[in-house]
Amino acid sequence: MPDHPLNVVLATDCGSTTTKAILIEKVGDAWRQTFRGEAPTTVEAPFEDVTRGVLNSIQEIEELSGRRILDGERILTPADGKTGVDLYISTSSAGGGLQMMVAGAVKAMTGESAQRCALGAGAIVMDVLASNDGRLGHERIERIRHLRPDMILLSGGTDGGTVSHVVEMAEYIAAADPRPRLGQGYKLPIIYAGNQDARAKVEAVLGEQTALLVTENLRPTLERENLMPARHKIHDVFLEHVMQQAPGYKKLISWAGAPIMPTPGAVGLIMEAIAKRQGINLVGVDIGGATTDVFSVFRGVFNRTVSANLGMSYSISNVLAEAGLANLLRWVPFPIEEADLRDRIKNKMIRPTTVPQTLDELMVEQAICREALRLAFDQHRLLAVGLKGVQQERSVADAFEQKSSGQSLIDLWKLDLIVGSGGVLSHAPRRIQSMLMMVDAYQPLGVTRLSVDSIFMMPHLGVLSTVNEKAAADVFDRDCMVYLGTCLAPSGSGKPGAACLEVRLKGETHAVPFGELKLLPLAPEEEADLEAVPSRGFDLGAGSGKPFKARVKGGVVGLLIDCRGRPLALSEDPKVRVDQLGRWFRAAGMYPEGGG
Amino acid sequence: MAHAYTPGLKVTSSAVVRRRRVLPIKGEVLVKAGDRVAAEQVVARALLPGKVHTVNVVNALSISPSEVARFLKVKPGDAVAAGAVLAENKPLLAFLKTAVASPVAGTVESVSEVTGQLLLREPPRPLDLKAYLDGTVAEVLPGEGVVVEASGAFVQGIFGVGPETHGEIVLAASSSGDELGADRLQEAHRGKVVVGGALVHAGAFERARALGIRALIVGGMRDADLRALLGYDLGVAITGSEPIGFTLVLTEGFGRIAMAGRTFDLLKSLEGRRASVSGATQIRAGVLRPEIVVPGEGGGVAAPAALEGVQVGDPVRVIRQPFFGRLGRVKALPSGLALIPTGAHVRVLEVAFEDGSSAVVPRSNIERFESA
Incomplete structure (x- = not known):
């Protein structure tokens, strides 16, 4: 933390392909993001020094802003007029990000808590080991040896619970004698966050062979998770062990005025902050070239998952493999040969930096994006659940509603805001395209607001929030978030063309039949009272056929009334489906005339 | 503004190729700096801990x-x-x-x-690391492996499957546009590195296996055939160990694409020479492309990957629809953003194609030819 006043902040995010720098300045009483630069990341050969890319991206800001920031390879601090900055901060996901294995005693209990902890810290979880994971001892040992994680989080047992299962996991790790992914000749960090009664025995097994760190139990009782101490420990180890081994990071750490965070960890911080500040439930997504991160905050509970192989370039082919061809084709609004689509997807995989030049190519990419978003969200729902194994007190009334523990926390009726980020969403040629991609993938219910991150600065703001919360909040509101508008969608299904919804907004009434989309203008900063009457069989949250009122907020797109049904039904007949998509896309103004 | 960063694939008759050959765990290096080594020679050995x-x-x-x-x-x-x-x-x-x-x-x-x-x-198992290239030991990494250096022709492909191998180059196509069907593979191709032209047919794979062909080098293939060859849909491009019986290198991409004339001509000129081929491809985190190395008397310089921007006059290939696969030269580099048919504003360049026509293409959709 700097000891001088804070007026100019320089922030970078070292991504796997590009390093993005932004300048944040205090203008009057408010903070604004003023300039932006980017350059290829230089972690890999031939440079093998992350600071090269950082300096290049800063140089771009210098050229654009006229501010002198660098003196050779040194960042000038503090700021003095048009020279220097007061603080430099950074996030990093370069070189594959933070890769972890986690272990617990029971897979659905401590195993899952450990997984949530590592994901929340911004890691990619390579595997979850547990005594009931169905594998034989030697298979587990082979797996640990083969994966070479950056660190292992070992949990297991509530305090006072099982000791032997935890020690068993420690013994497997010791037998595997795992080598860290980076840096030969240093010991693999292992964080122990399990049953405190097993600490001494775990230390006896792993103490000499590994860099063992002990912290509080992340699941002290079945009813309670305590993820923060272990999450902080992960960040410490990331900074002190893992990053020290990555090329150029020692220098980068010495420049930074706050600890360098894993990129998704920083994005998670800002998502939690938005939900807390506005008192809302939200889902956030960051769809990249290789991975898709999903964040959610429901009832104050934060969750993050990463789908390590769902993305729009490096992993685009895996979206096809996981979703299946039929699921991709259903979003393409023109007839296309299967073989041709397959070849196009593979060509994007092997040349990941290309962009669509024709409208057809754009539509194909946006079809793939919908499936990547959907699949990543499905994976998120599986982990964003209540604690499993919790004993529940049941009353007589509960006997009729058999709820088990571990129910998903994601409730689309209670979802207030969807935040999209990543090139395919942030840089779509028209904002309505981002909005409809997210609506099609998530199929929100009732009233849901949607937004995108304008130029991918959430990681930077996440770290900034640890230093100066107001600065982060100012920039987030004024420069980062682009509110697209609101989606109004009833549940239910009917015959195409049948009456579905009557909406009254700003003195006008709009009847929207089933199977249709309608877009109404509602500008950013504009709010309006909405009254809607769904037909029988349709529900906006007040009950089937019951009138519904809400105050809705506008955006650069407006109010999207989605009467296409839930679940959204696309015709099985390719010709009808192409007509259907064409009609929707025209109604929403998705593409320039002549397309779709 | 940032430079357009479009590293191209190398296709050159004269290069110095250095390859780090490193054991997965510490072991013993069996050669010393300056030693001449053959591709199949074991240069280092480690004892893998037993199961x-x-x-x-x-x-x-x-x-x-x-x-x-x-x-x-x-x-x-x-x-x-x-x-x-x-x-x-x-x-x-x-x-x-x-x-x-x-x-x-x-x-x-x-x-x-x-x-x-x-x-x-279980008792430890020995793991042998081979030289991969016919060349010289340029450096010994004590306990870890060696750097092998060879001078000669060097061709990078865009995508490959299958392990490292080596063999004599032989042509099974008379032009870069010829398709490679099973009928073109002959008994004389046994144990060799076979060069085709454009699309390879699925039938050629079975025949290549039956003949013990070491590697197939072609312009393109259909993704549906790759799926059949591997037995699964390849999700992420990390390859190099597929047990398909041979090594396959694509020089251009997926679909029916003729091998670039220069690549075909270079490989044709190398017919009869011994080549080392690797199918290993990794497109994320440390790009690795498949390659064909033909050690010989050439001797260029080991140039680091160029990072400078594209210049007017540079030879380029378009790598995305609607001009996918076409070759030309950069005609103009407008500095501002331009509107393209998708409705996006992006940085573009103008390419003059070999047939005299020209087109405006996003800068990220071209690949510069690199040659030495």
Whole structure:
């Protein structure tokens, strides 16, 4: 933390392909993001020094802003007029990000808590080991040896619970004698966050062979998770062990005025902050070239998952493999040969930096994006659940509603805001395209607001929030978030063309039949009272056929009334489906005339 | 503004190729700096620790973990044969006796009094690391491996599958546009690196396997055929160890694409020479492309990957629809953003194609030819 006043902040995010720098300045009483630069990341050969890319991206800001920031390879601090900055901060996901294995005693209990902890810290979880994971001892040992994680989080047992299962996991790790992914000749960090009664025995097994760190139990009782101490420990180890081994990071750490965070960890911080500040439930997504991160905050509970192989370039082919061809084709609004689509997807995989030049190519990419978003969200729902194994007190009334523990926390009726980020969403040629991609993938219910991150600065703001919360909040509101508008969608299904919804907004009434989309203008900063009457069989949250009122907020797109049904039904007949998509896309103004 | 960063694939008759050959764990280097090595020569060796087996003694003998020491017949560090008794109980009646036998030959690694598990480790397995290139040992990395250097022709492909291999180059196409069907593969191609032209047909794969062909080098293939060849849909481009019976290198991409004339002509000029081929492709985190290296008398310089921007006059290839695969030269580099048919504003360049026509293309959709 700097000891001088804070007026100019320089922030970078070292991504796997590009390093993005932004300048944040205090203008009057408010903070604004003023300039932006980017350059290829230089972690890999031939440079093998992350600071090269950082300096290049800063140089771009210098050229654009006229501010002198660098003196050779040194960042000038503090700021003095048009020279220097007061603080430099950074996030990093370069070189594959933070890769972890986690272990617990029971897979659905401590195993899952450990997984949530590592994901929340911004890691990619390579595997979850547990005594009931169905594998034989030697298979587990082979797996640990083969994966070479950056660190292992070992949990297991509530305090006072099982000791032997935890020690068993420690013994497997010791037998595997795992080598860290980076840096030969240093010991693999292992964080122990399990049953405190097993600490001494775990230390006896792993103490000499590994860099063992002990912290509080992340699941002290079945009813309670305590993820923060272990999450902080992960960040410490990331900074002190893992990053020290990555090329150029020692220098980068010495420049930074706050600890360098894993990129998704920083994005998670800002998502939690938005939900807390506005008192809302939200889902956030960051769809990249290789991975898709999903964040959610429901009832104050934060969750993050990463789908390590769902993305729009490096992993685009895996979206096809996981979703299946039929699921991709259903979003393409023109007839296309299967073989041709397959070849196009593979060509994007092997040349990941290309962009669509024709409208057809754009539509194909946006079809793939919908499936990547959907699949990543499905994976998120599986982990964003209540604690499993919790004993529940049941009353007589509960006997009729058999709820088990571990129910998903994601409730689309209670979802207030969807935040999209990543090139395919942030840089779509028209904002309505981002909005409809997210609506099609998530199929929100009732009233849901949607937004995108304008130029991918959430990681930077996440770290900034640890230093100066107001600065982060100012920039987030004024420069980062682009509110697209609101989606109004009833549940239910009917015959195409049948009456579905009557909406009254700003003195006008709009009847929207089933199977249709309608877009109404509602500008950013504009709010309006909405009254809607769904037909029988349709529900906006007040009950089937019951009138519904809400105050809705506008955006650069407006109010999207989605009467296409839930679940959204696309015709099985390719010709009808192409007509259907064409009609929707025209109604929403998705593409320039002549397309779709 | 940032430079347009469009590294191209190298296709050159004269380059210095250096390859780091590193063991996965510490081992012994068998050659010294300056030694001449052949592609198939072992240059370093490591002993991979043997597989670990767990034997749950307490369950087998129905005892508690704290009692395990009393029943053991072996101690940590002991070598045991397969079937040897590791532990046994001592009942009053002999027929109630239970013995725990070793499932493998190996060494007793540890016995836990917490879990009652006995860990056995199999003997280590030697792992041989080959030179891969016919060349010279440029550097020894003590305990880790070597850097092998070779001068000669060097061709990078865009995508490949299959392991490192080597063999004599032979052509099975008369032009870069010829498709490679099974009928073009002959007995004379056995054990060789076979160069085709454009699309390779699925039928050629079975024939290549039957003939023991080492590698196929072609312009393109259909993704549906790749799926059939591998037996699964390839999700992420990390390849190099597929057990498909040969190594396959695509020089251009997926679909029916003729091999670039320059690449075909270079490979044709190398017919009869020994090549080292690797199918290993990794497009994320440290790009690795498949390659064909033909050591010979060439001797360029080992140039680092160029990072400078594209210049007017540079030879380029378009790598995305609607001009996918077409070759030309950069005609103009407008500095501002331009509107393209998708409605996006992006940085573009103008390409003059070989047939005299020209087109505006996003800068990220071209690849510069790199040659030395």
